[in-house]
Amino acid sequence: MATIGFISLGCAKNQVDCERMMFRVQEAGHTVNEGVAGSDVVVINTCGFIDSAKSEAIDYILQTAALKAEGQVGKILVTGCLSQRYQGDILQEMPEVDGVLGTGSYTKIVPAIEQLLSGHKVVDFGSIDAPEEEVGRMVTTPEHFSYIKIAEGCNNRCAFCIIPYLRGKYRSRQMDDVLYEARVLAANGTKELIVVAQDTSRYGLDLYGERLLPELLRELCKIEGLHWIRVHYVYPDEIDDELIDVIASEPKIVKYLDIPIQHCNDKILSTMHRRGDKKLIVDLFAKLRARIPGLVIRTSLIAGLPGEGEEEFQELCRFLRDEKMERVGAFVFSPEEGTPAATMDHVEEEVAKERAETLEMIQSQIMDEYNAAQIGKTMEVLVDGYDEEQEQFYGRTYADSPDIDGRVWIASEEPLHEGDFVNVTIDGCIDGDLAGYVAEETV
Numbered sequence: 001m002a003t004i005g006f007i008s009l010g011c012a013k014n015q016v017d018c019e020r021m022m023f024r025v026q027e028a029g030h031t032v033n034e035g036v037a038g039s040d041v042v043v044i045n046t047c048g049f050i051d052s053a054k055s056e057a058i059d060y061i062l063q064t065a066a067l068k069a070e071g072q073v074g075k076i077l078v079t080g081c082l083s084q085r086y087q088g089d090i091l092q093e094m095p096e097v098d099g100v101l102g103t104g105s106y107t108k109i110v111p112a113i114e115q116l117l118s119g120h121k122v123v124d125f126g127s128i129d130a131p132e133e134e135v136g137r138m139v140t141t142p143e144h145f146s147y148i149k150i151a152e153g154c155n156n157r158c159a160f161c162i163i164p165y166l167r168g169k170y171r172s173r174q175m176d177d178v179l180y181e182a183r184v185l186a187a188n189g190t191k192e193l194i195v196v197a198q199d200t201s202r203y204g205l206d207l208y209g210e211r212l213l214p215e216l217l218r219e220l221c222k223i224e225g226l227h228w229i230r231v232h233y234v235y236p237d238e239i240d241d242e243l244i245d246v247i248a249s250e251p252k253i254v255k256y257l258d259i260p261i262q263h264c265n266d267k268i269l270s271t272m273h274r275r276g277d278k279k280l281i282v283d284l285f286a287k288l289r290a291r292i293p294g295l296v297i298r299t300s301l302i303a304g305l306p307g308e309g310e311e312e313f314q315e316l317c318r319f320l321r322d323e324k325m326e327r328v329g330a331f332v333f334s335p336e337e338g339t340p341a342a343t344m345d346h347v348e349e350e351v352a353k354e355r356a357e358t359l360e361m362i363q364s365q366i367m368d369e370y371n372a373a374q375i376g377k378t379m380e381v382l383v384d385g386y387d388e389e390q391e392q393f394y395g396r397t398y399a400d401s402p403d404i405d406g407r408v409w410i411a412s413e414e415p416l417h418e419g420d421f422v423n424v425t426i427d428g429c430i431d432g433d434l435a436g437y438v439a440e441e442t443v
Contacts, residue, residue: 002117003031005039005073007064008140009057010047012147012196012232014080015140018045021079021109022138028110032138037067040074041113046082048166050334057082058094065096075116077101079109081166085338087125103167104128107135128168129153134177143189144382144419145402150178150216151197156235158262159272160305160333160341163198170199172207179219186225191419192382193220194230194401201238211238214246221252227421228382230401232258236284237276248292254398257288258298264319265312268305272341278319285323296399298327301359304352305333306344313355317362324366327405330359364432371434374426378439381408383420395422397434409435 004025008018021043022032033039042064046057057080067073075098078090083100090100099122101112112122132152139146153168154161182193195217197203204212213231220229229252234243236259247253263269266277289295301316308316320328332352335342346352381395384402393410400406409430416422416438426436 001029001031002040002113003033003038004113005033005036005042007036007042007044007060009045009060010049010053010081012194013149013152013198014045014047016137016147016149016196017080017103017106018043019137019140020135021045021106022140023136024107024109025113026138027136030110030113036064037072041077041116042067042073042075043077043079043109043113046078046080048081048083048085049162050331050336052334054082061094061097065094068096075099077112077116077122079103079106084125084128084166085162087123091121091123099123100125102126102128104130107133128166129171130168131171132173134173137181139185139188139190141402142384142418144384145192145194146185146190147194147196148178148182148185149173149196150200150203154198155202156199156275157273159344160262160302160336160339162336162339165338167198170202170206172203172205174207175204175212175216175219178216179223182220182223182226186223189225189419191226191421192228192230193226194232195220196232199233199235199238200231201234201243211240211243214242217243217246217250217253221250226252228398229253230256230398232401234259235275236261236281239284239288244288244291255292255294256296256298256398256401258401259284260300262300262302263305263308263312263316265308265315268307268312271307271344272305282323285325296326298329298401298405299325300329300331302331302333303355303359304347304349306341306346308333308347308355317358320359320362320366324369325363326366326370326399328359328363328366329404330356330363332356367432368429371429371432374434375428376426378423378425379408379434379436381410381422381424381436383410383416383418383422385418386416395424407433409433411435411437414438 008015047053077099079101084102102125104126105124151172153170154164155170264278379397383395386393393416394407423439424436425439428435
């Protein structure tokens with residue numbers, strides 16, 4: 001039996017894929033290495049979404065190749081979106097790599113490793129449209145929160161996005177399988193369950209002929225042990241009254257929605273094959289905030305999309321100031337080869353970078369206003385850990401998703417434990433993060 005190291009890059013969905021591979025490897029009798037050094041095989045599960053993700057993946061491959069040259073690791077197996085995207089190039093351009101698996105071949109991880117150990121190269125690209133195969137996971141997040149992937153692939157075909165070409169058509173998991181996995185996660189200590197897919201709002205449409213995210217959320221809320229349920233990647237044109245009612249009425253569902261909109265200009269939205277227009281977005285946000293008190297909206301915006309002149313960019317800036325979304329990521333348009341947008345005229349990269357920085361400055365002011373409005377409030381906080389340098393505990397409110405949003409610094413006379421829920425009275429900010437002290441009455 002061999003020792004296998006794993007490196008997982010990219011999004012939470014990719015992380016779940018890596019956890020499933022780790023489970024298969026361990027189930028086959030191999031040892032999953034906590035690090036990389038000393039591994040007989042290192043599996044690098046890559047992201048290939050945009051240029052920065054590709055660069056990060058290549059850097060990790062080269063770093064692992066250097067360890068291989070020093071004799072610290074054995075074989076290198078590259079999996080995930082980068083290998084799917086550049087099927088014929090990785091082995092040719094990086095001879096240190098011993099094998100590649102595409103996104104349709106995660107289930108082949110064990111035979112691939114055994115083939116490598118026997119001295120053979122591995123090249124396997126299965127169907128990216130095949131149904132999801134149910135298997136266990138070695139959860140790599142802290143015990144108190146986990147991601148649960150409810151579907152794979154995407155049917156939206158946005159003009160700038162490569163994901164459908166790498167992940168295939170939209171495939172929902174059976175609801176019973178999702179609920180079973182959620183119960184196992186809860187039984188093993190998960191208190192915050194984060195529901196993810198490329199488009200969670202489409203869940204069930206391919207399997208059952210109707211959107212069943214509201215029903216799935218209601219069933220998840222019945223699971224004992226889950227305290228917070230968070231929903232990511234809900235598309236604006238798919239949000240209906242039933243979904244709004246479920247989010248508003250179920251106490252376990254945190255009042256936080258990740259709604260990717262990318263832009264607000266009607267011409268750009270149409271060119272990018274986005275469904276809906278600016279009016280739909282503005283009306284939706286107004287309805288959501290009226291019916292879900294305290295709702296926090298997260299979105300992503302892209303600066304420099306094809307068709308964005310100065311007038312369109314200023315419209316986006318005004319939209320950002322008017323809507324005051326609490327959480328916004330601003331990104332520079334990346335013309336991804338193979339997508340329709342890559343062949344369209346767009347602004348120079350430096351101009352797009354400057355525009356993204358402007359969006360970030362506007363959003364920083366909005367965040368400052370949001371944080372100032374929380375001072376004096378007592379908020380429920382999930383404790384994530386202790387920072388030795390700051391000598392303080394830290395955690396998150398419902399308004400903060402792990403790894404992408406902010407923290408709350410917690411002053412406490414008594415030791416806190418990772419995974420505790422405590423009530424924290426907010427009394428200030430530290431570098432854009434909230435800070436406070438444990439209230440007398442806590443959870």
